[in-house]
Amino acid sequence: MASASRSPAAARRQTSIDRTVRVRPPAGLTVVGVLGGVALLVPFAALVAGVDLARLPELLTSASALDALGLSVRTALTATAICLLLGTPLALVLTRLDFPGRNLARALVLLPLVVPPVVGGIALTEAFGRRGLIGEHLHVLGIEIAFTSTAVVMAQVFVSLPFLVVALEGALLTRGEAHERTALSLGASPLRTFLTVTLPLLVPGLVSGLVLTFARALGEFGATITFAGSLQGTTRTLPLQVYLERETDPEAAVALSLVLVVVALAVITVAYGRRGLSGAGVAR
Amino acid sequence: MILDCHVVVPERGVDVGFTVQPGRTLALTGPNGAGKSTVLSAVAGWLRPESGHARLGERTLFDLAPGRSEWTPARRRQVGYLTQDPLLFPHLTAEANVAFGLRRAGVVHRAQRLQVARHWLDRMGVGHLAGRRPHQLSGGQAQRTAIARVLASGPDLVLLDEPLAALDAQVVPQIRELLTEVLTGRTTVLVSHHHADVDALADAEHRLSV
Numbered sequence: 091m092a093s094a095s096r097s098p099a100a101a102r103r104q105t106s107i108d109r110t111v112r113v114r115p116p117a118g119l120t121v122v123g124v125l126g127g128v129a130l131l132v133p134f135a136a137l138v139a140g141v142d143l144a145r146l147p148e149l150l151t152s153a154s155a156l157d158a159l160g161l162s163v164r165t166a167l168t169a170t171a172i173c174l175l176l177g178t179p180l181a182l183v184l185t186r187l188d189f190p191g192r193n194l195a196r197a198l199v200l201l202p203l204v205v206p207p208v209v210g211g212i213a214l215t216e217a218f219g220r221r222g223l224i225g226e227h228l229h230v231l232g233i234e235i236a237f238t239s240t241a242v243v244m245a246q247v248f249v250s251l252p253f254l255v256v257a258l259e260g261a262l263l264t265r266g267e268a269h270e271r272t273a274l275s276l277g278a279s280p281l282r283t284f285l286t287v288t289l290p291l292l293v294p295g296l297v298s299g300l301v302l303t304f305a306r307a308l309g310e311f312g313a314t315i316t317f318a319g320s321l322q323g324t325t326r327t328l329p330l331q332v333y334l335e336r337e338t339d340p341e342a343a344v345a346l347s348l349v350l351v352v353v354a355l356a357v358i359t360v361a362y363g364r365r366g367l368s369g370a371g372v373a374r
Numbered sequence: 375m376i377l378d379c380h381v382v383v384p385e386r387g388v389d390v391g392f393t394v395q396p397g398r399t400l401a402l403t404g405p406n407g408a409g410k411s412t413v414l415s416a417v418a419g420w421l422r423p424e425s426g427h428a429r430l431g432e433r434t435l436f437d438l439a440p441g442r443s444e445w446t447p448a449r450r451r452q453v454g455y456l457t458q459d460p461l462l463f464p465h466l467t468a469e470a471n472v473a474f475g476l477r478r479a480g481v482v483h484r485a486q487r488l489q490v491a492r493h494w495l496d497r498m499g500v501g502h503l504a505g506r507r508p509h510q511l512s513g514g515q516a517q518r519t520a521i522a523r524v525l526a527s528g529p530d531l532v533l534l535d536e537p538l539a540a541l542d543a544q545v546v547p548q549i550r551e552l553l554t555e556v557l558t559g560r561t562t563v564l565v566s567h568h569h570a571d572v573d574a575l576a577d578a579e580h581r582l583s584v
Contacts, residue, residue, distance in 0.1 A: 275451070276449075
């Protein structure tokens with residue numbers, strides 16, 4: 091029944107084998123390309139090889155390591171949620187609203203992606219530090235941001251928001267607006283159109299964007315240490331803990347680094363797994 | 375309802391005016407680039423012409439001239455627009471797609487909307503596919519569902535832009551016949567390249583030139 095009513099075209103697609111002759115790179119480039127891949131992977135292999143398996147449980151469950159891990163997960167999840175709430179409307183404004191300077195705005199959104207994170211930290215301090223542009227007024231009201239967990243979240247939002255916006259912009263531009271126009275022509279209000287058509291169609295872009303956003307937030311170092319400092323349990327996230335342990339207990343630094351690599355691998359699997367990690371899937 | 379319109383889009387070389395009598399179907403024909411789809415988009419509210427007007431019965435869809443700017447958004451026009459691509463919402467089942475426009479038609483309860491949707495799908499000969507998602511439908515089945523969705527929403531005017539162009543040749547006669555049946559008595563503007571469509575569906579023809 092199901093197969094009988096499928097179109098012949100759909101049936102052909104399912105059983106199709108790609109027989110196109112690929113345009114291969116010249117042999118010399120292939121060798122260099124493989125070298126490039128090796129250059130990326132060797133440090134990770136060395137990291138895994140350098141882990142002291144016997145001490146691993148002890149290293150990963152020390153009070154400072156658990157504090158850092160807990161803080162990192164909490165702040166990165168919070169930052170990701172904030173990015174979702176801020177980034178979705180921002181991506182919509184940048185793609186669906188005509189206003190003067192839109193292209194400039196789209197470029198500026200990428201700024202935190204391009205500037206060194208430590209510069210982001212300085213910028214955040216200038217804005218929200220005790221003597222900062224906004225921070226001094228908050229200070230008068232008794233609100234302190236710098237060197238608190240809030241500052242950690244703000245630093246993470248600052249550096250990772252562009253990841254989500256870029257992913258959503260891509261999804262919005264690829265999809266076009268025809269489905270939304272159809273919904274409007276069927277009498278739906280703009281809000282109903284957004285909730286029942288735009289958002290569901292955005293889900294794939296949202297998922298990969300959020301995963302990358304979370305990964306960036308979890309790995310944030312430069313802006314955090316500059317704007318939030320390194321206080322155990324309050325602002326010392328996993329990357330900061332790794333940096334600190336490097337001085338005192340290099341084996342612990344390696345073990346904690348492994349945790350971050352494993353998380354990153356999980357993230358890549360989620361973000362790109364649906365597209366298929368097999369060569370053929372990517373080629374098409 | 376009577377449709378009276380004049381659409382001017384200079385950069386596309388469009389300056390077209392026509393009237394469609396209530397319950398009749400007018401075919402817009404002409405070569406590629408003559409602006410047939412542009413005219414439909416303007417009447418649907420998907421494109422804002424430089425000037426011109428469109429009135430559907432007593433309702434002004436747009437009235438644009440230097441010093442005059444009246445514009446009714448697409449959602450308040452009661453104009454059903456069926457394109458070559460059925461544009462079904464991919465995350466909704468066929469019946470949920472058809473039920474989508476029933477809120478405007480005043481069907482308040484969800485269960486009732488789904489019931490009406492299934493009735494329309496039955497009428498289009500795809501009632502047995504009500505629970506399928508668009509990617510599980512053939513081109514012809516998807517277009518039948520899209521026709522059901524447009525008509526179920528109770529439009530005062532139906533716009534058809536090459537509704538049969540993307541379909542496999544063997545299903546075209548059936549769907550053409552179905553359209554002839556369901557469009558009877560509805561004010562319709564049809565854009566088509568095919569004489570067979572125009573002959574079967576239209577009461578009058580307005581030929582555009584480049």
